[in-house]
Every structure is written in C-alpha cells, then in structure tokens.
Amino acid sequence: xxxxxMTAVALLTMTTGMAQERVNPWGMVYDxxxxxxxxxxxxxxxxxYDVDGITVSANVYLPAGYDTAKxxxxxxxxxxxxxxxxxxxxxxxQKLSEAGYIAIACDARYQGQSGGRPRGTDKPVNRIGDIHxxxxxxxxxxxxxxxxxxxxxxxxxxxxxVAAAQSDKRIKAVAVLSMFNTGRVRRNGYCxxxxxxxxxxxxxxxxxRQQEAETGVTVYPPQQKQPTEDELKAMPxxxxxxxVFYYTTSKYxxxxxxxxxxxxxxLDLMAWDATDRMALIxxxxxxxxxEKADSRYMTDEAMQKATGTIDKSLFIVPGTTHIQTYYVPExxxxxxxxxxxxxNSKL
Numbered sequence: 456x457x458x459x460x461m462t463a464v465a466l467l468t469m470t471t472g473m474a475q476e477r478v479n480p481w482g483m484v485y486d487x488x489x490x491x492x493x494x495x496x497x498x499x500x501x502x503x504y505d506v507d508g509i510t511v512s513a514n515v516y517l518p519a520g521y522d523t524a525k526x527x528x529x530x531x532x533x534x535x536x537x538x539x540x541x542x543x544x545x546x547x548x549q550k551l552s553e554a555g556y557i558a559i560a561c562d563a564r565y566q567g568q569s570g571g572r573p574r575g576t577d578k579p580v581n582r583i584g585d586i587h588x589x590x591x592x593x594x595x596x597x598x599x600x601x602x603x604x605x606x607x608x609x610x611x612x613x614x615x616x617v618a619a620a621q622s623d624k625r626i627k628a629v630a631v632l633s634m635f636n637t638g639r640v641r642r643n644g645y646c647x648x649x650x651x652x653x654x655x656x657x658x659x660x661x662x663x664r665q666q667e668a669e670t671g672v673t674v675y676p677p678q679q680k681q682p683t684e685d686e687l688k689a690m691p692x693x694x695x696x697x698x699v700f701y702y703t704t705s706k707y708x709x710x711x712x713x714x715x716x717x718x719x720x721x722l723d724l725m726a727w728d729a730t731d732r733m734a735l736i737x738x739x740x741x742x743x744x745x746e747k748a749d750s751r752y753m754t755d756e757a758m759q760k761a762t763g764t765i766d767k768s769l770f771i772v773p774g775t776t777h778i779q780t781y782y783v784p785e786x787x788x789x790x791x792x793x794x795x796x797x798x799n800s801k802l
Contacts (some may be wrong), residue, residue, distance in 0.1 A: 471714070481514065483705050485546035486782065495519050496553045506588035512533035512568035513561035513589065514540055515596065516552035517761040528603035528802040529557040529596070531589035533612030535700060535781075536577065536637060539567040539711045545608055547632075547794070554795040559593050561585060567711045572723070573673040575714035578723045579615065579638065586619040603627060603802040607794065609781070610635040614729035617757060621735035630741040630794055633777045636753045638727035645692055646749060653725070660721035667719055674718045693749050697778035707782055733760035740767040741797040743790055745775035768797075 479488055481499060492498045498517040503510050515759050518527065530551050534544035540560040548558035566570035571581075586606060594601055603630045608616025612633030620629040643650050663674040682690070682699060690696040702713050716724075730753075740761055744754040754769070761767050770793045775786045 477759055481541070481543045482709070482758075483724040484709050485542055485549075486784065487549075488545070489516075489549060496617045497549060499549075502591045502592075504588070506564060506584060508590075509564045511561050511564060511585065511588060511592075512540070513559055513592070513640070514545060514548065515593070516548045516558040516560075518552050518555045518557065521557075521598065522599040525598055526600040527555070527557045527598050528602075528605065528798065529559070529593045529605055530605040530798060531586060531593060532558055532560040532584055533582075533606075533608035533616050534560065534563070534590075535609050535633075536611030537698075537713045538610070538612075541707050541709050542707055542712065544612065545785070546782075547607060547609070550791045551795065551798070554799075556605075556798065557593065557596065557599055559589050561589055562711070566714055571715050575729055577637070577676070577716035577720050579618065579727045580723070582611070582615040583619045586616060587623055590623065590625050601625075605630065605798050605802050607631070609633060610777070611637045614638075614753075616731050617733065617736065617740075620738060621732045624738070626738060628739045628741070628798060629736065630743070630797055631754075631757075632781045632790060632794075633745060633748060633750060633752045634729075634742060634757060635750055635777075636729040636757070638729060639753065640725055641724040642726075642728075644646045644693065646752070648691075656721060658727060659768075660718055663718035664722060667717075671791060675715050676718055678715070685790070691778045693747070694736045694778060697776060701778050703782060705782075730757050730760045733757055733765040736761050737763045738766075739797070739801040740764050741770070741794070742768075743770045743772060743780070743793065745772050745777055745780050745786070747775060748777040748780070752775045766801075 489499045496497055496519050500515040502515055532544045534547045540562050544560040547575050548560040551558040564581055565576035593599055604625050606626045607630045608614050609632045613634035614636045620626045623659040629734050666674050701707055742754050744751050758769055772786050772789055780786055
C-alpha cells in the first residue's frame with residue numbers, strides 16, 4: 456500500500472502540467488482523451504505490476520480532486536480482442552473516472568505494452584487472470600473501497616469479464632459492451648458458420664503445437680494482407696468489415712493493436728466457452744449491445760444463461776453495429792450514461 460501511494464504521488468508530480476510536445480503523451484487514440492494531467496481534472500497514471508511473473512502495463516484514471524483520504528468505488532476495464540488500453544477501454548475508463556470512479560485499463564499480458572512471450576498469446580486462463588490481476592492491484596490503491604469493485608469488459612474483454620465474475624466475488628457489479636464469446640467463435644466460427652470444420656481446425660492446432668514442441672518456434676496463422684475495397688464489401692459480417700476499418704485505417708488504429716495469436720492457442724480457445732458457467736454470476740449484471748450488431752446472439756445467449764442473478768438488465772443501443780459502439784459519439788454517449796447509472800446504483 457505504501458509503495459503504491461508513493462508511486463501515485465510521484466507520478467502525479469511528474470505528469471501534472473506536462474509540456475505538450477506530442478499530440479498525446481500517452482499515445483491515446485480515442486476521442487477526447489486526456490492530453491495532460493491538469494489541476495482539477497481527471498488524472499492519468501501509467502503503472503506497471505506483475506501477474507504470475509509477467510509485467511503488466513496499465514493506466515489508472517483518478518477522478519478530479521482525488522484525495523487519498525477519501526473512499527472511491529473502482530472499476531477494472533478489459534479491452535477487446537486485438538485491442539489495447541489506448542483505444543476504447545481507455546476511453547471508457549476515462550469516462551468512468553469523470554463520473555467519480557477510480558478506473559484501471561491494462562494491456563493483456565503477451566499483448567500491447569505488457570510483457571510475455573510468445574507475443575499475441577490469447578488463452579482464456581491468461582485473459583481472465585489479467586482481470587484478477589487488475590483487481591489485485593486496484594484493491595491496494597490508496598482510496599479504493601474494497602467493497603465497491605466493478606468490472607467492465609468490451610468485446611472479447613466482455614466475454615472474459617463475465618467469466619471472471621463467475622468466480623471472483625470481489626467483483627460486486629459486472630457490465631459488458633458488445634460481448635464476444637471468443638471460445639464459441641473460435642470453435643464454431645462467427646455466427647456458427649464453421650461448425651462443420653471443427654475437427655479439421657483442431658487437428659491443425661494440434662499439429663502446430665507438436666511443431667512448436669519439436670522446433671521451439673512459435674507457429675502463427677498465415678499473415679493476412681490488407682483487403683481491397685471490393686473484398687471488404689464482400690465480407691458477410693459487419694464485425695469483421697468494420698473491424699478492419701477501426702483497427703487498421705481509422706484514426707483509432709494503434710501500432711500495438713491487432714496481434715495474431717499462435718495457432719496452438721486454438722486448443723485452449725476451442726475447448727472453452729464464456730457462458731458455460733453463467734449461472735455462477737450472482738452479482739448485478741448489465742449488458743449493452745448494438746441493435747444491428749451481428750454479434751448480438753452472444754449477448755442474448757449470455758443473458759439467457761445468467762440464471763444465478765435476479766438483477767440483470769440489457770440495453771440495446773438503437774441503430775448501431777458492434778464496432779460502432781466503440782467510437783460513434785451519439786452511441787458512446789448513450790452507453791456512458793447507462794453504464795454510469797448502473798455502477799452508481801450497484802456500487
């Protein structure tokens with residue numbers, strides 16, 4: 456506790472009033488990101504800590520007027536698959552802090568600025584462990600009320616967040632945006648479009664693991680080239696088509712996003728499902744999904760399986776798709792308002 460307090464004070468001293476030599480000293484790419492730690496405004500503290508011996512890079516957002524003698528509710532925020540903390544997860548962490556919360560957004564281990572090799576590793580046990588690790592860290596942060604911890608996840612981070620909440624009862628309220636059940640999609644294909652090829656893909660992943668065991672070299676899927684305009688238009692799913700825009704060509708793209716997972720990770724992912732134990736969630740549950748999102752079936756399934764809580768609610772964002780919930784101002788404003796309302800009433 457004392458070490459964290461000293462680090463927080465030191466970082467605040469170092470970054471308040473920082474000269475603006477770059478567009479954003481923290482590399483943020485979301486709209487209205489903090490540009491400097493100004494007095495009487497939300498403060499941003501880059502921090503690092505270890506989870507299972509691997510260094511995690513995270514940003515802690517502190518509300519305006521933060522006082523270590525006061526008690527604050529805190530929310531841990533998990534980023535989408537392929538995303539990093541400088542994108543949508545950081546945006547919502549900042550918005551929660553503007554509403555009075557201490558919030559933390561980290562890069563998953565093996566991804567972004569966090570440590571770990573092979574790079575791009577995406578295993579459920581790791582991603583869920585990252586959420587546990589954020590809670591471990593923020594519960595020791597000066598001013599955090601240990602009985603008022605919320606969890607919020609976006610896309611794949613949403614699937615891992617509901618999985619974490621199934622067992623980690625330090626989480627007192629759980630919310631997700633545009634939930635993506637990574638296990639189901641890696642197993643069945645998006646919109647269950649690859650069910651017939653499950654055995655074949657498992658054999659490929661098994662062969663990749665054996666190759667890694669024999670050679671010591673990580674096997675990744677073939678690198679995909681940037682699709683042409685015609686190829687984008689031909690993509691059958693909004694999530695993938697709009698994901699290419701968000702992660703590669705828009706102003707929201709970040710150099711650390713979009714890492715591919717080793718092919719052998721499919722052995723872990725395809726045997727896992729975020730909703731298998733949804734009934735273990737007995738905390739308040741709030742799910743947000745776009746009306747037109749072709750990923751909506753995953754949110755609907757999770758809501759149906761969440762039989763362990765009587766306090767669950769769903770907000771359908773009118774007129775929006777999955778990726779548009781990340782950045783379109785009119786949708787983000789609605790999501791922010793509902794999210795803050797939820798945590799205000801449950802924490």
